[in-house]
Amino acid sequence: MNRSLTCAAALGLTLAVVAGLVGCSSSKPPPAPTAPQPVASPSPALTNTPPARPPTGAAKAGPKGPSEVRTRNAMFKLASYEELPGWQDDDMRASWSAFRNSCDVLQKRDDWREICTSARTVPPTTRAMRSFFESRFTLLRILHTDARGDGDVTGYFEPLLEGQMQRDGEFSTPVLGVPRDLYTMDWSRVPKAQRRSVVRVRADGNLLFPAQPGDAATYAMDLRRFELDDRDRRLRVRLVGKAGAADARVEPYYTRAELEALGLPQGIDAPVVVWVNDPLALYAMQVQGSGRVRMPDGQIMRLQYAEQNGHPFKPLRVVPKQKMRIATRGIGGTEGPEQPDSFVIEGDTAEVSADDAPVLTRGMSVSKPAQGGSTTTAGNSAAKDDPLVDELLKGARKSPSAPAKRPAPAAMPAKPANPAQGSVAGRLSADPSFVFFKSVADRPASEGPQGALGVPLTPGRSVAVDPRVTPLGYPVYLSAPAPKGSAISMQRLVFAQDTGGAIRGAVRADYFWGFGSEAGQMARSTKHRGQMWVMLPTAEANRLATSKLVTRGVSAGPALSDNSCLVPDGEFCAEVD
Numbered sequence: 001m002n003r004s005l006t007c008a009a010a011l012g013l014t015l016a017v018v019a020g021l022v023g024c025s026s027s028k029p030p031p032a033p034t035a036p037q038p039v040a041s042p043s044p045a046l047t048n049t050p051p052a053r054p055p056t057g058a059a060k061a062g063p064k065g066p067s068e069v070r071t072r073n074a075m076f077k078l079a080s081y082e083e084l085p086g087w088q089d090d091d092m093r094a095s096w097s098a099f100r101n102s103c104d105v106l107q108k109r110d111d112w113r114e115i116c117t118s119a120r121t122v123p124p125t126t127r128a129m130r131s132f133f134e135s136r137f138t139l140l141r142i143l144h145t146d147a148r149g150d151g152d153v154t155g156y157f158e159p160l161l162e163g164q165m166q167r168d169g170e171f172s173t174p175v176l177g178v179p180r181d182l183y184t185m186d187w188s189r190v191p192k193a194q195r196r197s198v199v200r201v202r203a204d205g206n207l208l209f210p211a212q213p214g215d216a217a218t219y220a221m222d223l224r225r226f227e228l229d230d231r232d233r234r235l236r237v238r239l240v241g242k243a244g245a246a247d248a249r250v251e252p253y254y255t256r257a258e259l260e261a262l263g264l265p266q267g268i269d270a271p272v273v274v275w276v277n278d279p280l281a282l283y284a285m286q287v288q289g290s291g292r293v294r295m296p297d298g299q300i301m302r303l304q305y306a307e308q309n310g311h312p313f314k315p316l317r318v319v320p321k322q323k324m325r326i327a328t329r330g331i332g333g334t335e336g337p338e339q340p341d342s343f344v345i346e347g348d349t350a351e352v353s354a355d356d357a358p359v360l361t362r363g364m365s366v367s368k369p370a371q372g373g374s375t376t377t378a379g380n381s382a383a384k385d386d387p388l389v390d391e392l393l394k395g396a397r398k399s400p401s402a403p404a405k406r407p408a409p410a411a412m413p414a415k416p417a418n419p420a421q422g423s424v425a426g427r428l429s430a431d432p433s434f435v436f437f438k439s440v441a442d443r444p445a446s447e448g449p450q451g452a453l454g455v456p457l458t459p460g461r462s463v464a465v466d467p468r469v470t471p472l473g474y475p476v477y478l479s480a481p482a483p484k485g486s487a488i489s490m491q492r493l494v495f496a497q498d499t500g501g502a503i504r505g506a507v508r509a510d511y512f513w514g515f516g517s518e519a520g521q522m523a524r525s526t527k528h529r530g531q532m533w534v535m536l537p538t539a540e541a542n543r544l545a546t547s548k549l550v551t552r553g554v555s556a557g558p559a560l561s562d563n564s565c566l567v568p569d570g571e572f573c574a575e576v577d
Contacts, residue, residue, distance in 0.1 A: 066545040069140065071563045074469045074506035075147060076140040079533055084139075085479050086491030092129035095493045098458035102473040102495050105453055111537040133475065133493070138541035142469060142532045144506045151507025153480040153490070155526030156288050156464070156500070157519040158449055163276040163293040163301070171275040173282050175293075178307045178436045179270035182253055183208050184234045188576040190223065198222045201250060203239065208250070217243035221250035230564055231468060231504065233576075236310025253309045257429035273439055274301060283428055286435035287313075289500065290449035292515065303437040304449045311432035313501050433501070448512060451498030452572070459514030460488075464498035467572040468564050469506050470534050472496050478509060480530025483522050490530070499572070507532050540567070 069076040081087055103116035115136050122132050143149050164171050185208035190199055200211035200218040211218040219239055226235050241248035254262070265272050274293050276282055285291040290304040440450065448457030451464070453472045463476060470476060473496060480490040490511070503510050511526055513519035536544065565573035 066140075066541065069544060069566065070145070071468070071566055073145070073466070073564060074566070075143040075145055076534070076566065077143060079139045079141045081134050081139055084477050084491075084533065086489060087130075087477065089489070090126075090492045092126045092133075092493065093124060095458075095461050095495070096124075096129060098461035098495045098497070099475065101455040101458065102453065102475075102497065104455055106473045111540040115537055133535065136538060137475060137535035138538050139477075140534050140536060140541075142507055142534055149507065150529040150531055151505060151509075153478065153509050153511060153526065153528050153530035155483075155511045155513050155523035157513045157523040158515040159281070159285055159288055159291045159520065160516065161276050161278070161281045161285060161291055161293045163274040164296050165274060167272075167275045171277045173276050173279045174265045174272045175274045175276060175282060175285075175303065176265060176268075176436050177271040177273050177438055179268045180206075181238050181269050182206065182307065182309070182436075183237050183239060183250075185209070185221075185237060185250075186233045187223065187226070187228050187235055188233050188574075192577050195223055195228060197224070203243065208237070219243060219248045219250050225252065231466070234310075236308065252311075254434075255309065255311050255429075255432040256434045257432065259309070259434055260426070260429050270436070273303065273437055279428065283431075285437075286433075289435070290437075300442065300445075302440050302442055302449065304440055305435060306438035307436045308501070309432075309434040309436075311434070313433040314431045445515070448514060451512075453497040455497060457497055457512045458495070459512060459519065461492075461494050462497045462512040463494045464500045464503045464510035464512070465496040466504050466506075466508055467496070467499055467569075469508075469566060470496045470532070471565075471567040471569060472499070472572045474567075475535040476509070477533040477535070478511070478530060479532075480528045483525035486522065486525070488522070490526075490528075496534075534566070536567070 066076075067078045100119065103112070103119060106112040107116035118136075119132065122128050141149065144151070163175070167174075183203065183206050185201065187195065190210055199221050200215070201208045201221045202211045202215050202218050208219075208221070219241070221237075236253040237250045238253050239248070240251050254268070259268065262268055274295075276293065285303070290302075293301040293303060295301060443456060446459075448459055448462065451457045451462060452467075463478065465472070465476070476494050476496050478490060478492060478494050482488050482490055494509075494511070498510070498512065500510055507530070509530065509532060511523075513522045513526070563575060565575060567573070568575050
């Protein structure tokens, strides 16, 4: 979703041994366990003390697999299922559909073929499903390279906007598809010695490749102007001049400010997918990476991430106007459908109260420090709501299956263009990133958008991760506090099925809450420190135990490694020279 983004990398290795082991949605996730085990501290990961065993029950054999694995981006410690807080309380049945979705992709791999085939015959009970995972997967605790065991767990969701296919005075903000003049190039195809120089490239469709001797229709590309990111090897660019001409060259694709200056949508060769009535709502959908648009006849158009302009995401602050009544989000009531609130970007008007303006990233809202200096995260105080999420929820409580219909576009009274929208667009231009969307076939309302893995996201059971650390599709056990005021347990089995531009690092997860009002409220309340474990097929873990990634001696300190991926898959994470 903002989703966006793949990884790849090139790197080498480090060796050391540590003998100890470490402890550390369906629409409605299961209720929280009544007495969850405390989250284990990451400190035992560096000791030789075996993990504590449950006080009752027969002793079990210790886990088998590599005791410690290091990559450039993370450490991994062999762990036992007995160490997982809440493992015995999680309802595995609620995770099974997400697991089967992962199998749709992973069953093509040798280590997964038998696992996915056997999964079809597992009895539909939590006990049988739990035993299935314990018998076929090796558990590794994910740690930072300095052995810290906790990291950021945030949330994201699928918002609802209103739109139509024709432009008018109200619906004047275009949702753009992928521009036809946007080209991509995998920088890892360029020989290593030439990656900080000017190279010649040729176009094949909308892909660029290093030119070969004798190629005449080429462009000059100065790679020194680009950041060669090992997380996403694709450079997004545009072509200037005629191929083969002296001035033919490759330029970075337009920033948001440059796109707005061109006069969207006329300034670029991009299709308009739909017209919406709020540039701030569109901006928020770009942050989330997907959304649903309610049309005048009540039909729902589903949109998902298609491409991005190649520039980093630098979010802005948005706040509601003062003296604006905020609608209650309780269930029921007789006030009728909620109406849109009025929002502005901080600094646009003296009416704005910016004391609690949130900093937005996809799935993360952090308020400005209070006078005492402490930072308040969304979810710590009900008074510090994310106003942009509130704006997105304006129609989510209307049932998509039976919404209040708007008049057809032809019957709408003409409205003058909103002059404030121009101001909004100008302020948004400070964020160089821009996301392009595509419409997708409608799916059941309870089914989420398609994630980076290529399968539908399952609310409460899908997470976005950094695929350099956590292989896409793999089972992950997550342990984090529940959102404020919620009884929903976040000690649960989830699946790494998505990525995101802001989702980077070893212990980092963005939890998909689903669609609509409740999902939005939960997403903005999810900002915690949590722990993560990844499950590897036993055969894959056994091979890893003999690989160069496994340490062989006691480490005197953080080891260095040139390998980027725990599991190179050639698509989402690959080792390159």
